[in-house]
Amino acid sequence: MATVRLDNVRKVYPNGHVAVEEASFEVGDGELMVLVGPSGCGKTTLLRMIAGLETISAGTLSIGGRVVNEVAPKERDIAMVFQNYALYPHMNVAENLGFGLKLRGHPRAEIERRVREAACLLGLEARLDARPAALSGGQRQRVALGRALVRNPKVFLLDEPLSNLDAKLRLAMRVEIARLHRQLGATMVYVTHDQVEAMTLGQRIVVLDGGVIQQIDTPMALYERPANLFVACFLGSPAMNLLRGILQGDGSGLALATAHGRIALGEPPQAGSLGSWLGRELVLGLRPEDLQPADARRPARLEARLELPEPVGNEIFLNLRHGPLALVSRVPPQPLPEPGSMLALGFAPDRLHFFEADGGARIA
Ligand code: ATP
Numbered sequence: 001m002a003t004v005r006l007d008n009v010r011k012v013y014p015n016g017h018v019a020v021e022e023a024s025f026e027v028g029d030g031e032l033m034v035l036v037g038p039s040g041c042g043k044t045t046l047l048r049m050i051a052g053l054e055t056i057s058a059g060t061l062s063i064g065g066r067v068v069n070e071v072a073p074k075e076r077d078i079a080m081v082f083q084n085y086a087l088y089p090h091m092n093v094a095e096n097l098g099f100g101l102k103l104r105g106h107p108r109a110e111i112e113r114r115v116r117e118a119a120c121l122l123g124l125e126a127r128l129d130a131r132p133a134a135l136s137g138g139q140r141q142r143v144a145l146g147r148a149l150v151r152n153p154k155v156f157l158l159d160e161p162l163s164n165l166d167a168k169l170r171l172a173m174r175v176e177i178a179r180l181h182r183q184l185g186a187t188m189v190y191v192t193h194d195q196v197e198a199m200t201l202g203q204r205i206v207v208l209d210g211g212v213i214q215q216i217d218t219p220m221a222l223y224e225r226p227a228n229l230f231v232a233c234f235l236g237s238p239a240m241n242l243l244r245g246i247l248q249g250d251g252s253g254l255a256l257a258t259a260h261g262r263i264a265l266g267e268p269p270q271a272g273s274l275g276s277w278l279g280r281e282l283v284l285g286l287r288p289e290d291l292q293p294a295d296a297r298r299p300a301r302l303e304a305r306l307e308l309p310e311p312v313g314n315e316i317f318l319n320l321r322h323g324p325l326a327l328v329s330r331v332p333p334q335p336l337p338e339p340g341s342m343l344a345l346g347f348a349p350d351r352l353h354f355f356e357a358d359g360g361a362r363i364a
Contacts, residue, residue, distance in 0.1 A: 002064030002077075002154040002187055003029050004050060009059035011045050011211075019045040021212045022059065027155075032181045032188045034202030036195060038234070042211040043191045044159055050189060051080050051157050064154055076155075079148035083160040085140045087132040093119070094128040097146045111150075118146040121180065138169045145180070156188040162197065174201060195235050199223070207231050229360030232285050232353060238317055238328040241291060243284045244357060247277045253349070256284050260323030263302045266349035270364035274354065282363065285353035288317065288330035291345055298346030306341050318343070 004027040011020040020042040027033040035043040048054035049061060052073035061069055068076050087096050097118055098111040106114075119125045122142040132140055141161060148156055158177075162170045178201055181188055192198055198205050199219040207214045207222065207230075215227040219235075226232035232240045245258035254265040254274065265284070268274070294300035304320035304327055311333070318329040318336070320343065329345065337343070354363040 003027060003062075004033075004155055004187065004189060005060075005062040006046075006050075007060040007062075009046070009049060009061055010057045011042070011049060011054065012057045019211050020049070023213055024059075025206055025213070025216050027187055027189055030185045030187055032178075032190060032201060032203045034190045034192060034198040034205045035208060036192055036198035036202075036205055036234075037208035037214075039193060041208040043193075043208055045211075046208075047080075047157050047159055047189060047191050050155075051078055052076050053080075077153050078155045078157055079151045079153040080157040080159065081144050081148050081161045083163050085132075085144035085164075087140060087143055089132055092129050092131055093124055093135070093143055093146075096132065096143055097124075097150055100147060100151055114150045114152070115146075118149040121149065121183070122146050122176075137165050138173060141165060141169075141173060142176075145177070149180075149184075154187065156186050158188065158190045160192055161190075163192075163194075170197075177201065195237065199235065207234060209234075225362070226285075226353065227362050229283065229285075229355050232355065232362075236287060238288045238330065240353070241286045241288065241327045243286070243322075243325065244281065245284065246279065246281055247274060249278050258323075258325075260325065261302070265301075265352060268349040268352045268354075270352070270354060273364035277354070277363065281357040283355040283357055283360070285355060286347055286351065288328040290347050290351035291327060291329045292331060292347065293329070294344040294346035298348060300344035301346050303342050303344055306337060306339050306343050308339060309336050320345075 006023050006025055008022040008024055010022055012018050023046060035046055037043050045054060049056050056069050060067055063076055094115050097115045101111045101114060119128055122145060124142055124146060127139060162173050165173060174197060190201060202219055204216060204218055205222055206216045209230050215222060215231045222231060222235055243256060243258055245256035248255045248257055253267045254271060256263045256265060292298050302322060304322040306318060307321050308319040310317040316331050316333060318331060320327040320329060356363060
């Protein structure tokens, strides 16, 4: 296995479109790194540059310590799994799995052994004689993974490999990929636009927007300390609540003067570094699970009208209206007042996030 390292890698397409600005990060040996971001953010372009399927306009790409900018894809010792499985319809599973090795001239006995091993890892032993048309979506996806596995590459590159599967199968395959990763100790770069997939699979995540890396960290660190408003809103469902206002302060702590009233913020731990923001506009962020009906622990700080409770079984999303602003609170199952009722809501001061009103960078 190997590390993958990008130093100021940039991609400008021939039409002048800058798909990736200077990207720098390292995927550790055996690490599963997820690239996530909305459609068009440049994640596939980044992966294709690592694969060698796209030229690099500037910067350096190294795999296993060797600069590979000018190295052909087949010389990079990587294997790629795509969203469309591209299996050969006239070959059975065993032939599909072994085809890449056959092309490279490996001996038959070795091909058979490696195919058997991959089939065993992926639970495909009983389907080795089946043609792709006779397989379920999940089985086809496993064959596509298996084709990469038999190659025993230094690095696995996966581009939205689960997006053709239904929700239940996606979940099952996600667990399977995580298990495979652990079992193989393989270096993997995994592209998805799905933030839940990114959070559950990635050991670390690269968040991209508009071709620019927004933040790189572990899933929980990204969730707990998003570097800017984009990351704060992209990760987490329902998304973080945002309130814009002027920061105020008096003897009893900080407050946010919004267009719809004044919200007492208590004494957040960031208070020390917020001094220079007094009297200035900023954006307050509050995760739905941190905005709760007021109780002894979380005294009332703002009022909102309950518009629509959405029960999802183990919890309820309360869709609320504070003035014209939509807010969401996420609560355990409980009896609720009628829609249209006013609710007093509270939060703990240490659960607040603060962002610059211009540019959206995290404060403190
Ligand atoms: P998606 O999730 O929709 O696949 P992505 O994040 O993977 O999106 P890319 O496919 O990397 O995005 O594309 C990044 C940007 O580069 C997009 O704006 C896309 O339109 C543009 N782009 C991609 N390929 C080319 C090309 N060959 N020539 C010009 N622009 C391109």
